[in-house]
Amino acid sequence: xxxxxxKTYIVMCCVLAGSLFSACxxxxxxxxxxxxxxxxxxxxxxxxxxxxxxxxxxxxxxxxRMYSRGLYSFLSISDEFFYKNVSVNNLRVLDFDAxxxxxxxxxxxxxxxxxxxxxxxxxVNKPKMDEAKRNAIKGQALFLRAxxxxxxxxxxxxxxLKLSSTTSPTASNLPRASVAEVYAAIVADMKAAExxxxxxxxxxxxxxxxxxxxxxxxxxxxxxxxxEPLKDVxxxxxxxxxxxxxxxxxxxxxxxxxxxxxxxxxKDVNEPQECLWEIGMYGNQQGTAQIAGGVGIENxxxxxxxxxxxxxxxxHPTARLFNLFEAADQRRxxxxxxxxxxxxAGVVSKSFYTAAQVYDRTAGKWRRExxxxxxxxxxxxxxxxxxxxxxxxxxxKAEAENAVSGPVAxxxxxxxxxxxxxxxxxxxxxxxxxxxxxxxxxxxFLQRLQDERARELCFEGxxxxxxxxxGLYVSKMQSLATEVNNTAPAAWKYAGSAGKNTTARNxxxxxxxxxxxxxxxxxxxxxx
Numbered sequence: 129x130x131x132x133x134x135k136t137y138i139v140m141c142c143v144l145a146g147s148l149f150s151a152c153x154x155x156x157x158x159x160x161x162x163x164x165x166x167x168x169x170x171x172x173x174x175x176x177x178x179x180x181x182x183x184x185x186x187x188x189x190x191x192x193r194m195y196s197r198g199l200y201s202f203l204s205i206s207d208e209f210f211y212k213n214v215s216v217n218n219l220r221v222l223d224f225d226a227x228x229x230x231x232x233x234x235x236x237x238x239x240x241x242x243x244x245x246x247x248x249x250x251x252v253n254k255p256k257m258d259e260a261k262r263n264a265i266k267g268q269a270l271f272l273r274a275x276x277x278x279x280x281x282x283x284x285x286x287x288x289l290k291l292s293s294t295t296s297p298t299a300s301n302l303p304r305a306s307v308a309e310v311y312a313a314i315v316a317d318m319k320a321a322e323x324x325x326x327x328x329x330x331x332x333x334x335x336x337x338x339x340x341x342x343x344x345x346x347x348x349x350x351x352x353x354x355x356e357p358l359k360d361v362x363x364x365x366x367x368x369x370x371x372x373x374x375x376x377x378x379x380x381x382x383x384x385x386x387x388x389x390x391x392x393x394x395k396d397v398n399e400p401q402e403c404l405w406e407i408g409m410y411g412n413q414q415g416t417a418q419i420a421g422g423v424g425i426e427n428x429x430x431x432x433x434x435x436x437x438x439x440x441x442x443x444h445p446t447a448r449l450f451n452l453f454e455a456a457d458q459r460r461x462x463x464x465x466x467x468x469x470x471x472x473a474g475v476v477s478k479s480f481y482t483a484a485q486v487y488d489r490t491a492g493k494w495r496r497e498x499x500x501x502x503x504x505x506x507x508x509x510x511x512x513x514x515x516x517x518x519x520x521x522x523x524x525k526a527e528a529e530n531a532v533s534g535p536v537a538x539x540x541x542x543x544x545x546x547x548x549x550x551x552x553x554x555x556x557x558x559x560x561x562x563x564x565x566x567x568x569x570x571x572x573f574l575q576r577l578q579d580e581r582a583r584e585l586c587f588e589g590x591x592x593x594x595x596x597x598x599g600l601y602v603s604k605m606q607s608l609a610t611e612v613n614n615t616a617p618a619a620w621k622y623a624g625s626a627g628k629n630t631t632a633r634n635x636x637x638x639x640x641x642x643x644x645x646x647x648x649x650x651x652x653x654x655x656x
Contacts, residue, residue, distance in 0.1 A: 166251050170255060172257070173265075176262070177265070179244070179247070179248045179251075180265050180269060182244050183244045183272045184408075185244075186237050186240050186241030186244065187241070187272075188407060188409065188419050189233075189237045191233065192422065193233045194234070194237055195421065196407075196420070197422040198234065199234075199279070200426075200427065200587065200589035201426045201443060201589075202230065203231075203283070205220065206591040206595060207446060207448055207449070207595070207605055208445065208446060208449045208582065208587070209444060209446060209449070210623040210624075210625070211443065212441065212442050219231070221629055222605075222626045222629040225638070225641075226639065226641045226644070234283065234637070235280070235284065235640050241276040242277065243290070243294055245270075245273035245276070246273065249269050249273070252266045264326045266321075267320075267321040267322075267323075267324025267325035268336065268337045270318070270321040270324070271321040272337065273291075274315075274321070275314075277313060277314050278345075278349060280310070281307060281310045284636055285307055285636045286305050286306045286307045288303065288305065289313055291313070301646075301647045302649060303649040304651060307357055307358060315350075318342055318345060318346050318349065321337070321342050322343065325338055325341075325342060326338055327379070328340055328379055333398040334400035334403050335405075338404075340373075340374045340377055340379050341405040343371075343373040343374045344405075344516045344521050344524075345405075346366075347370040347374070347528070348524065350363040350364070350366040350528075351364070351367040351528060352593070354367065354528075354531065354597075355597030355598055356596060356598070356599045361531070364528045365528070365532050367527075368525065368529055371521050371522075372525065374518075375542075379401075380401055380402070380518040382401075382402060382519060382545060382546070382549050383402040386462060386549055387458070389402055389514075389517070390495070391495070391498050393406075393424075393494055393512050394424060394494055394498035394499050395499070396499075396511070396512075398512075401518070402518050404517065404518065405514070405515045405516050406512040406513060408512055409512055412505035412508045412509055420508035420509060421512075421513065422509070424437070424499075425437075425496070425508070426439075427442075427491040427587055428443075429467070429469075429490050429491070430469065430490050431468065432470070432471055433469055433471070433476045436469060437495075437496020437499055437504050438506040439490075443491040443587070444623070445464045445489055445490075446608065446623060447486045447611075450486045452579055452582055457550050457551055458551060459584065460583075461492075463583075465481075465495075467480045467481065468490065487616060487617065487620035487623060491587045493586075493587050499511065517585075519546050519549070519584050520585060522542040522546050523543060523580060523584065526543040527539075527574070529542065530574060531570075535568050540564060540566070543576070543580055544563045548562055548563070550562075550584065581594055596635055601634070602634070602635065605627040605630035605634070606628075606630055608624055609625075609627030610627075611624070612624030632654075636653045637653070639652050639656070
């Protein structure tokens with residue numbers, strides 16, 4: 129997707145072999161003269177813009193970690209999907225150790241983003257420039273630093289807190305901060321960013337961090353703090369405050385059509401009413417702009433034809449996810465593909481699954497047939513990934529409201545808007561056929577809310593995060609293994625492999641062996 133010059137060329141180079149990030153970052157065309165230092169850089173607002181683009185860049189990652197692929201697929205294994213033809217010795221079935229490459233690279237890429245943000249923040253006051261623009265750059269850098277730490281804490285627990293740029297190899301050797309300390313730093317940065325960043329109306333797209341993005345992500349952070357492992361239930365009130373800020377801003381609304389959200393992504397159409405923040409992909413990994421992704425390829429419906437848009441259909445839904453949907457829920461047959469493409473006598477056509485072929489289906493939210501870029505690449509495309517949608521904000525509102533005051537009218541209203549859209553109903557008109565029944569106890573409302581999040585946000589990298597903060601990840605994965613073994617057709621028994629391998633240690637990734645080897649002050653997560 130076209131973006132505000134976030135072709136994300138990073139322009140600073142930290143010439144050292146730090147333990148927390150790879151040694152050197154530079155222009156993608158690798159010309160020696162592109163190496164720069166803070167002393168001769170950060171002299172203009174354009175320099176700051178380019179440096180900020182380099183911080184955003186780490187959210188994509190050329191090699192598939194972060195949001196180009198991993199954070200909504202193989203790094204987010206849960207009970208909602210499994211990988212076709214993978215049953216042993218693989219991260220995708222949670223059979224790996226602390227030397228696993230992708231787990232190590234996720235750590236590395238996140239700390240690269242943090243170090244780039246630190247360097248920018250240390251030099252943001254250097255050039256003479258418009259102060260409003262400076263503040264917007266500073267606010268985005270603060271938020272992004274916090275967000276990288278959120279990704280780290282979510283996946284590894286307490287991690288080293290590094291809030292200044294690396295100046296020597298030994299400066300990177302830091303002990304782990306506690307989970308509470310990491311979250312305190314995340315909140316501090318995000319709250320500092322809130323008054324600095326621009327309103328979303330400033331931009332022509334939703335790929336920049338704006339006021340409502342910060343507020344929505346603070347709601348998500350506070351909900352996480354209210355759950356496992358911190359269990360600080362006072363944070364539900366904070367989550368409610370920030371969800372309400374987004375809702376009351378009037379800047380966002382639900383797209384009346386669930387499928388159009390994802391069709392717009394595939395067509396490279398920005399739609400900032402529903403999607404507050406998207407990770408902007410660009411091109412198809414051809415030429416010099418190496419910032420494409422795999423949305424709709426890694427998690428796409430099966431298609432052998434390059435013109436329509438190739439996908440091997442690797443990601444398959446579990447029957448557990450499929451059965452959460454009622455037949456009238458329009459989200460089911462959009463999120464879970466009802467067909468695949470086949471070639472018969474040289475002719476490509478759709479082949480629809482039967483009612484018995486639940487495990488044969490694939491993820492279907494992003495369909496390459498809607499992509500407009502040609503020619504299409506088998507492995508990469510420009511489809512953006514939505515980090516936070518307005519539907520998520522409404523569901524967070526409902527969850528936090530229920531935790532603070534019980535299932536009051538405001539909680540019902542928030543969740544019912546999402547449900548009505550799912551069934552193709554008018555968003556703001558009560559509909560007994562699809563609205564939650566009145567009079568639910570708080571625990572029952574929470575259960576309905578948990579199922580609603582599973583339906584609405586499936587394949588968007590949220591299910592694992594939600595199950596962990598609810599304290600349900602291990603039990604849900606282990607029960608999935610039993611469920612698959614007892615009910616799945618013989619050919620699909622391996623769909624429960626990840627569940628069979630899940631133990632308490634899988635709530636967190638291991639600290640990578642590379643970090644343990646170099647940083648003598650760090651400790652390993654339990655069980656690894």
